[in-house]
Amino acid sequence: xxxxxxxxxKRNRMDRDRVEPTAMTDPVDDMMEDQIWKxxxxxxFEAVIARLPVASFFRFRSVCRKWxxxxxxxxxxxxxxxxxxxxxxxxxxxxxxxxxxxxxxxxLQKWYHPTIPALxxxxxxxxxxxxxxxxxxxxxxHRSFYVCNPLTKFFKELPPRSIRFWSHVAVGMAVNxxxxxxxYKIIWVGCDGEYEVYDSRTNSWTRPGSMPSSIxxxxxxxxxxxxxxxxxxxxxxxxxxxxxLSYNMKTGIWKxxxxxxxxxxxxxxxxxxxxxxxxxxxLTKNAATCVCIWELQKMTLLWKExxxxxxxxxxEFYGKHIRMTCLGNNGLFMxxxxxKHMNRIVMYDVTKRQWVKVPRCVLxxxxxxxxxxxxTAFHPCLxxxx
Amino acid sequence: xxxxxxxxxxxxxxREKINMSSDKKWLTLxxxxxxxxxxxxxxxxxxxxxxxxxxxxxxxxxxIPVPRVKGNAMGxxxxxxxxxxxxxxxxxxxxxxxxFLNLGPDALYxxxxxxxxxxxxxxxxxxxxxxxxxxxxxxxxxxxxxxxxENDLSAxxxxxxxxxxxxxxQE
Numbered sequence: 001x002x003x004x005x006x007x008x009x010k011r012n013r014m015d016r017d018r019v020e021p022t023a024m025t026d027p028v029d030d031m032m033e034d035q036i037w038k039x040x041x042x043x044x045f046e047a048v049i050a051r052l053p054v055a056s057f058f059r060f061r062s063v064c065r066k067w068x069x070x071x072x073x074x075x076x077x078x079x080x081x082x083x084x085x086x087x088x089x090x091x092x093x094x095x096x097x098x099x100x101x102x103x104x105x106x107x108l109q110k111w112y113h114p115t116i117p118a119l120x121x122x123x124x125x126x127x128x129x130x131x132x133x134x135x136x137x138x139x140x141x142h143r144s145f146y147v148c149n150p151l152t153k154f155f156k157e158l159p160p161r162s163i164r165f166w167s168h169v170a171v172g173m174a175v176n177x178x179x180x181x182x183x184y185k186i187i188w189v190g191c192d193g194e195y196e197v198y199d200s201r202t203n204s205w206t207r208p209g210s211m212p213s214s215i216x217x218x219x220x221x222x223x224x225x226x227x228x229x230x231x232x233x234x235x236x237x238x239x240x241x242x243x244x245l246s247y248n249m250k251t252g253i254w255k256x257x258x259x260x261x262x263x264x265x266x267x268x269x270x271x272x273x274x275x276x277x278x279x280x281x282x283l284t285k286n287a288a289t290c291v292c293i294w295e296l297q298k299m300t301l302l303w304k305e306x307x308x309x310x311x312x313x314x315x316e317f318y319g320k321h322i323r324m325t326c327l328g329n330n331g332l333f334m335x336x337x338x339x340k341h342m343n344r345i346v347m348y349d350v351t352k353r354q355w356v357k358v359p360r361c362v363l364x365x366x367x368x369x370x371x372x373x374x375x376t377a378f379h380p381c382l383x384x385x386x
Numbered sequence: 387x388x389x390x391x392x393x394x395x396x397x398x399x400x401r402e403k404i405n406m407s408s409d410k411k412w413l414t415l416x417x418x419x420x421x422x423x424x425x426x427x428x429x430x431x432x433x434x435x436x437x438x439x440x441x442x443x444x445x446x447x448x449x450i451p452v453p454r455v456k457g458n459a460m461g462x463x464x465x466x467x468x469x470x471x472x473x474x475x476x477x478x479x480x481x482x483x484x485x486f487l488n489l490g491p492d493a494l495y496x497x498x499x500x501x502x503x504x505x506x507x508x509x510x511x512x513x514x515x516x517x518x519x520x521x522x523x524x525x526x527x528x529x530x531x532x533x534x535x536e537n538d539l540s541a542x543x544x545x546x547x548x549x550x551x552x553x554x555x556q557e
Contacts, residue, residue: 034491038534051518055554062547063526114553
């Protein structure tokens with residue numbers, strides 16, 4: 001492997017930052033020394049780049065001008081769409097402060113803190129929904145919507161809504177077809193039944209109609225619960241009556257489903273996995289608190305408990321007043337649990353029924369743990385919408 | 387003398403016997419670059435979208451000429467497709483793929499280019515993922531050397547790019 005005739009290569013700063021290759025990777029390194037790789041056609045190399053880990057992709061953007069502009073390339077976007085989707089990442093903020101934004105990669109169990117935030121720092125925003133690699137943020141004053149790719153730092157302020165009011169809204173987001181290039185829609189709905197839909201293809205908000213009279217107004221929307229999207233239908237959580245409100249992005253039809261809430265439930269949120277509708281929440285009985293997962297039985301419209309956090313972990317919360325935020329609600333959930341003196345972050349994988357502890361979120365060059373108060377899951381996407 | 391490779395029952399002696407004695411459909415693929423012939427089951431061959439289209443359009447006569455793919459690569463491709471049509475266990479397939487892709491750079495390169503040409507998505511996915519794995523730890527300088535890419539970014543642009551992306555290197 002080591003050629004004594006070759007002069008040692010000068011190691012630049014980037015090389016020093018890189019993890020040292022182990023003996024295992026040496027044969028692999030030799031493979032890439034072969035002259036043949038420079039013959040590789042461009043589309044095949046784009047296919048390879050599309051399959052790189054996120055960190056490597058961003059490092060290689062400084063290889064040349066062409067690679068730097070890959071996030072806006074049509075052909076590269078197509079290549080990325082061919083890659084089977086990996087696990088989602090999580091985009092989090094603390095108290096709406098963009099400076100404290102952090103991203104979590106569950107595959108590597110690593111927190112990242114972008115030095116240059118994806119959004120301007122003079123706005124306070126909360127991530128509310130995501131689809132196709134884009135995250136939808138709403139500013140704290142409920143005035144402006146932004147969409148952003150947290151990885152490529154593409155961001156766009158959406159045009160102002162036609163209805164101007166600044167109370168709480170629930171937000172849902174969906175891509176039109178499988179790829180982000182097919183466009184996306186964002187819907188907001190308020191308690192008085194007002195709603196609007198944004199279509200990225202026309203870059204405008206429209207009011208497709210009004211809520212059917214069968215749906216009781218005002219709505220008691222659950223603003224702590226993120227909306228879920230299954231097959232082009234957006235589901236919102238409500239109470240009074242307890243249940244779910246659904247909106248069909250294609251047909252514009254609203255439907256209401258009455259589903260009684262489990263007893264002693266708090267801090268609950270809607271979730272989804274593989275087409276099934278789930279509920280995640282805290283169950284507090286006397287002094288004992290536990291995180292539970294329920295699945296909606298479609299025939300009976302009842303919640304059925306399907307899993308709960310291991311008892312050993314729940315004991316940590318005994319007698320304490322706990323609040324829970326659920327980030328990401330499709331297949332993989334990040335649960336941020338907070339009491340007066342303690343923060344815990346737990347990841348739950350629905351298909352594997354696995355509960356995993358998440359390392360603390362700590363600001364770089366500091367030891368102070370950040371409380372993850374709000375966030376959403378997003379699919380790490382290396383390209384930007386056209 | 388034409389070389390005839392049978393992928394299937396090694397006891398059978400001739401093409402006629404294969405056609406008569408089994409219900410399965412068989413195709414002959416001939417790599418036009420080096421005139422090697424391969425007899426394969428249609429169900430295996432149609433993992434290639436290109437061959438699948440030819441069969442569906444009724445263009446596939448007794449021998450399908452395959453340009454641009456060398457005999458060695460064709461043999462490996464058929465081995466891969468056969469395993470993927472026979473086996474459904476994800477774990478077994480994953481182990482097979484890992485072992486299968488333990489090839490030298492020339493063979494790996496040929497496989498990737500051929501899988502792309504023949505439009506065999508599963509194989510292309512595996513090979514491109516393997517190559518991505520091989521380069522993921524490299525620096526941009528090393529990538530430029532391997533691919534003989536001209537560095538057309540200014541020092542400032544490179545520095546800005548590194549500054550923007552230094553979050554990816556955080557521990």
